[in-house]
Structure formats: structure tokens, C-alpha cells
Amino acid sequence: MPSIEKYLDDRIGHLKETHAFRQLKTEDNLIDFSSNDYLGLSRSTELKHLLATELDNHPHSLIGSTGSRLISGNTAYAEALEDRLAQFHKAEAGLLYNSGYDANLGFFSSIPQKGDTIILDEKIHACIIDGSRLSYANRFKFRHNDLDSLEKKLKVAKGRIFIGIESVYSMDGDSPDLLGIVTLAEKYNANIIIDEAHSAGVLGENGKGLVSSLGLEDKIFARIHTFGKAIGSHGAVILGSKNLRDYLINTSRSFIFTTAAPFHTLASIKVAYDYLNQHPELQKHLIHKIDLFKYRLRKDINLIRSNTSIQSIVITGNEEVMRAGAYLKNKGFSLGAVRSPAVAEGAERLRVCLHLYNSVEEINELAKEINQYL
Ligand SMILES: Cc1ncc(COP(=O)(O)O)c(C=O)c1O
Structure with a gap:
């Protein structure tokens, strides 16, 4: 039987080969389309x-x-x-x-x-x-x-x-x-x-x-x-x-x-x-941001139907979704590239989270980049 270290090494190697290896990252200067801070309360002065x-x-x-x-x-x-x-x-x-x-x-x-x-x-x-x-x-x-x-x-x-x-x-x-x-x-x-x-x-x-x-x-x-x-x-x-x-x-x-x-x-x-x-107005303002993003996306994009902050675009394949995520990261955006097995195989996706603090310009720019890439 291989030692536990050898077992871990083999499993990690497999994750890397299948583009499923996860790594922790520290904060970056990217525009936030990935956090769950939908209303911006964690950063509210x-x-x-x-x-x-x-x-x-x-x-x-x-x-x-x-x-x-x-x-x-x-x-x-x-x-x-x-x-x-x-x-x-x-x-x-x-x-x-x-x-x-x-x-x-x-x-x-x-x-x-x-x-x-x-x-x-x-x-x-x-x-x-x-x-x-x-x-x-x-x-x-x-x-x-x-x-x-x-x-x-x-x-x-x-x-x-x-x-x-x-x-x-x-x-x-x-x-x-x-x-x-x-x-x-x-x-x-x-x-x-x-x-x-x-x-x-x-x-x-x-x-x-x-x-x-x-x-x-x-x-x-x-x-x-x-x-x-x-x-x-x-x-x-x-x-x-x-x-x-x-x-x-x-x-x-x-x-x-x-x-x-x-x-x-x-x-x-x-x-x-x-x-x-x-602040009873927060939820209504958030909806405007969500609607704007959906409106700006090309209509033939495979967007999962949702009226909430979570907007997911299906891009089949771990490698493909990773590549799309890396492209958008390079353009300055932080968003989720969700791979299988976190989601079902074939339903890998870019997961965009809209926030109250995402500006109209940021949303327009992200949608433009996604439209261009896909
Ligand atoms: C639907 C759902 N339930 C529960 C949790 C866990 O909540 P917490 O992050 O507070 O542990 C999460 C977090 O990812 C979630 O998405």
C-alpha cells in the first residue's frame, strides 16, 4: 500500500491533470463579481x-x-x-x-x-x-x-x-x-x-x-x-x-x-x-444592477435563468471554463469559474455575482468582454 503522502501526491496530480485543482488566493485588485457581499454591507462605512x-x-x-x-x-x-x-x-x-x-x-x-x-x-x-x-x-x-x-x-x-x-x-x-x-x-x-x-x-x-x-x-x-x-x-x-x-x-x-x-x-x-x-431601497437598487447585466449580455449566451445576484453562464468543460475565467481575470474582473464536480459535468459555468457597488461602467464592461469572448 502506498504511503499517505504518496496517495495525496497522486490525487493532487490527478486534480491538476483534470483542471480541477483548487488553490487559495489572497485579495487582489480585481473588480468584484465573485463575492457574496451583494449589498456591500461588509464594506459599508x-x-x-x-x-x-x-x-x-x-x-x-x-x-x-x-x-x-x-x-x-x-x-x-x-x-x-x-x-x-x-x-x-x-x-x-x-x-x-x-x-x-x-x-x-x-x-x-x-x-x-x-x-x-x-x-x-x-x-x-x-x-x-x-x-x-x-x-x-x-x-x-x-x-x-x-x-x-x-x-x-x-x-x-x-x-x-x-x-x-x-x-x-x-x-x-x-x-x-x-x-x-x-x-x-x-x-x-x-x-x-x-x-x-x-x-x-x-x-x-x-x-x-x-x-x-x-x-x-x-x-x-x-x-x-x-x-x-x-x-x-x-x-x-x-x-x-x-x-x-x-x-x-x-x-x-x-x-x-x-x-x-x-x-x-x-x-x-x-x-x-x-x-x-x-435602508428599504437597497433591494430595488440591486435589482437594477442585475437587470442591467442581463440586458447587456448577448441574447444567445447560455445564461441560466435567474432574477437574483447570481448569474451563471454555462461553458461546458473544466478546461474551457478555466480559460474563460483566466481571460476575464486578465481583463481585471474577479468572477467564479466553477468546474465539475462542484457542479454537474457539462454544466461548468462562469458564475457572476452582481453587487450594489458594481458601477454601471463595470457592469457594461464585463458584459462587453463576455460577449466578445464567447
Ligand atoms: C445555500 C447555502 N447554504 C449554506 C451555506 C453555508 O453558509 P456559511 O457560509 O454561513 O457557512 C452556503 C454558503 O456557501 C450556501 O450557499
Whole structure:
């Protein structure tokens, strides 16, 4: 048997040969069409001032949280923030997690039990797949945004049923027919869990998310809102019933066995939500930027249909998409060249993220370069 170093070396060699090798990069001076900072909150000077004031107003707060929430890391501030988030999103209760990954892992590994069934959209995020793998429940996939396919799985599901979907799919930028899924869920007595990572701050009034924009809060068992994208901070909240919150506190291992988020992170989430409340115009302005990009692209380009910040152009083949990404990088743009297996083979794509702070000139220029290259 080859040594572990030899094994790693061989695998890395294979990744390089197939143009699938990933490398970390530090910041560059490229124009940002790749980050998840859709509203520019992570770089907002106004928000930085609000955060500095919030920190000043709590001179006795600690730098670190000192422990897990159940031991020494809980604070009245964290609980007040959870209440505030629940109220904002019209939920009974909320529970903070250190990241969206942790939240999904913690939910799916602890709520569905042996004999239950988890049904996931085939394009669901990796953290939901990982959480489900840690559960003893049965697991099915249904075809992306396909209600017939979902119903087929619902018909054979056993035990309590959990449907896992996203409000905006992270690679395609599209949204599910939530009303249709709610109707099916009611017919088969299933519970819907929706990950609002890419709609938080972006969709609905004040960025309250897809569920809120459709007034379906009462029809959803759990919502996961993350703070590392449009909210400009870090962490996540699971929104649902008080029972759900209590149960998670007692059983969700990614909540229990980790140090709580520090005060300055909680403060940054709080002031970001204050900011969303004070700036109801942000979402509309973002839509203008998104529409402009779509309008400027040549109409025969293979753009995946989406009305959100995530606009993906399919360029089949890892090598081909890497070449297109390198061309645009050379022109000064940072955007994602997403290869398989991160997406299905044949669906490799340039993933463009539109932000409030992308100027009209930058958007026009990027579209012009893409039009020329393709
Ligand atoms: C749909 C979705 N859910 C969850 C996550 C994880 O959230 P976080 O980055 O806060 O861990 C991501 C991040 O990539 C995501 O795209």
C-alpha cells in the first residue's frame, strides 16, 4: 500500500491533470463579481460607524465568548438578538449558529430520526447533504425544481417527512416554486426546511427573504438565514417554533459542542439588521444592477435563468471554463469559474455575482468582454 503522502501526491496530480485543482488566493485588485457581499454591507462605512458605536455602548463586553452557549458563552445580548431576528422574520423563535454550514449540519443531523425521510432538491448545498448523511433517516433526491419528481418521492416516503430546499440556489441563482411545494407538503403532511442563505438581505421587504415575500411564514417548519453573504457578517440563525429551538439546544451537536460567537460578531449582525431596516431601497437598487447585466449580455449566451445576484453562464468543460475565467481575470474582473464536480459535468459555468457597488461602467464592461469572448 502506498504511503499517505504518496496517495495525496497522486490525487493532487490527478486534480491538476483534470483542471480541477483548487488553490487559495489572497485579495487582489480585481473588480468584484465573485463575492457574496451583494449589498456591500461588509464594506459599508456607515455600518462600520454603527458597529463602532455599538461596541462603545457595551464597554464591558468580552473579546471572546469564553465557551459554548450551554456552559459560559451565553449572553442576554445573544438572546435579545435571537428574539429580534425572530420578530423581524415573523417566526416564533430563533437560534444562532456560528455559520450556515453549522446550522444546516445541526438541523439535519438532529431533527429527522430513524424511520423518517429527508427529500432534498438535487442541487441542495453541500452542508445540507452532509447534515442529512449524519442522520439515520432515509434520504431521497428530487430533480431540481421539479414538482412531479418531488411528488414521486413524497408518495414513497415513510415516517415524518422533511423537504430540504433553498430560496435561491447557490450555483444557478434560481428559486423554487415555493407555493407549489407548500401545496404538496400539505397534501403529504411534510415539513419544509428552506435555506435562505442567498436571499437573506436580498429578496422581500427589507431583505426578509423569499418566505416572507410570499407571506408563507406559517407554512414552513424551519428557515435558515445566514449572515456571511448579503448581511456582511458571519453566522446564521434557524427560525422556527419554540419547541424546535429547545430541541436543537438539547440535541444539535454543531450548536452544543462549539464556542459561541463573540460579542463583536453578534453586534455586527445586530447593526446590519438595523441598517436593513433603515435602508428599504437597497433591494430595488440591486435589482437594477442585475437587470442591467442581463440586458447587456448577448441574447444567445447560455445564461441560466435567474432574477437574483447570481448569474451563471454555462461553458461546458473544466478546461474551457478555466480559460474563460483566466481571460476575464486578465481583463481585471474577479468572477467564479466553477468546474465539475462542484457542479454537474457539462454544466461548468462562469458564475457572476452582481453587487450594489458594481458601477454601471463595470457592469457594461464585463458584459462587453463576455460577449466578445464567447
Ligand atoms: C445555500 C447555502 N447554504 C449554506 C451555506 C453555508 O453558509 P456559511 O457560509 O454561513 O457557512 C452556503 C454558503 O456557501 C450556501 O450557499
